[in-house]
Amino acid sequence: DSIHDLQSEWKGQSWLGRAGQGLAPIVRPLGWDWRIGMAALASFPAREVMVGTLGLIFSAGEGEADDDEYRAALGDRLRSATWDEAPDRPLFSVPVALSIMVFFALCCQCVSTLAVIKRETNSWGWPVFTFVYMTALAYLGALAVYQVGSLLT
Known part of the structure; x- marks a missing residue:
């Protein structure tokens, strides 16, 4: 999964990724990590952007939120997501x-x-x-x- 790790590192270095990391201490008490904070921040212009942003962050592939295959891929990625500092602890x-x-x-x-x-x-x-x-x-x-x-x- 080294490509996924590399993509995750690249996303963390983007402007939005850095903003999400800046929000991390604020959203941590909500049980969120920087990636969830980043998706919440990106959804400010329109709430429906949250699902697409999570799809991009967790590399679910391309698709629409109402596409069954895309939703299944996103669900699999979210279920297997872990905390950066505790890879054995599920994020969601x-x-x-x-x-x-x-x-x-x-x-x-x-x-x-x-x-x-x-x-x-x-x-x-x-x-x-x-x-x-x-x-x-x-x-x-x-x-x-x-x-x-x-x-x-």
Whole structure:
């Protein structure tokens, strides 16, 4: 799997990979590593980008999110993903998956939502408040779900 390791190293050195590594200490309490943080960051323009980004990060090949073969390949890669510093520890678990779902259910949906709020209120105050409030709420919700879930598993 040396090609996969090389691709992973290259992704970690990209601009988005470095941003994900910068986010790692912030998202670690959610049970996420830098790759999940990178996918969450990439999904800010549109939430549906999360699946495609995870596919690229974990080298699931090319395809669409609604393609059965692509989804199967992505599922296999995600199930076999491990922490960089602990290759024997699976990256994804039930608490991690629930943490991701809660985060995306509670956070501000996408940049277009903020643009509409800006246009409707004719102010930057409400979009900034919405982004900060919804992101903090999502983070705290995901944190609670992961931490409690980890205690129960």
